[in-house]
Amino acid sequence: MPSDQTSVAGVPVSPDDEQALVARLRQGDADAFETLVRTQGGRMLAVARRLVGNDEAARDVVQDALFSAFRSIKRFEGHSRLSTWLHRITVNTALMRLRTQRRRPEESIEPLLPTFIDDGHHASQFATWEGADALLERSETRQLVRDAIDRLPESYRTVLVLRDIEQVGTEETARLLGLTTNAVKIRLHRGRQALRTLLDPHFGSERR
Numbered sequence: 001m002p003s004d005q006t007s008v009a010g011v012p013v014s015p016d017d018e019q020a021l022v023a024r025l026r027q028g029d030a031d032a033f034e035t036l037v038r039t040q041g042g043r044m045l046a047v048a049r050r051l052v053g054n055d056e057a058a059r060d061v062v063q064d065a066l067f068s069a070f071r072s073i074k075r076f077e078g079h080s081r082l083s084t085w086l087h088r089i090t091v092n093t094a095l096m097r098l099r100t101q102r103r104r105p106e107e108s109i110e111p112l113l114p115t116f117i118d119d120g121h122h123a124s125q126f127a128t129w130e131g132a133d134a135l136l137e138r139s140e141t142r143q144l145v146r147d148a149i150d151r152l153p154e155s156y157r158t159v160l161v162l163r164d165i166e167q168v169g170t171e172e173t174a175r176l177l178g179l180t181t182n183a184v185k186i187r188l189h190r191g192r193q194a195l196r197t198l199l200d201p202h203f204g205s206e207r208r
Contacts, residue, residue: 043083043086052098132165149195
């Protein structure tokens with residue numbers, strides 16, 4: 001998830017230190033660029049991986065995002081934290097890759113959605129479990145949740161990742177994807193339902 005806190009080896013960096021790093025980056029300082037990659041590369045890779053769905057493509061996204069950041073660092077005005085700015089570049093780069101890559105026909109999400117009986121209730125009951133963002137924070141469930149998210153059709157996975165994991169607002173998600181806010185809300189709802197169907201066998205053993 002995005003963070004407004006730049007850090008080195010898990011230690012918060014003060015705004016003054018960040019400003020100094022940005023100043024060195026603007027001067028083309030090679031050591032500063034190395035520091036940027038070392039402190040921010042892992043977070044950028046995680047964001048890219050969640051959006052594009054595989055490690056190789058995610059590494060390409062991060063390389064492109066870093067190149068874009070290096071080229072535009074002189075236009076960085078410091079209105080947000082450096083990490084927030086890099087997160088935005090990474091998201092945009094990943095979405096651009098998704099738009100331009102050759103896609104296979106997308107599978108229907110319908111088989112993953114809950115079914116209903118005649119009285120309008122779900123045919124299957126779901127146990128209560130934490131949201132995807134919380135499950136991704138726990139090491140013992142992280143890979144399972146990643147695999148389930150990767151199984152979602154791309155148009156639903158992208159919305160779910162942006163809204164629930166990257167904490168991008170509805171209007172901004174709509175702008176990034178070229179959708180209406182209502183379409184984002186519908187895809188998010190259906191994506192959450194589908195993800196719950198995929199995860200329920202693992203987290204829903206105790207029925208209500």
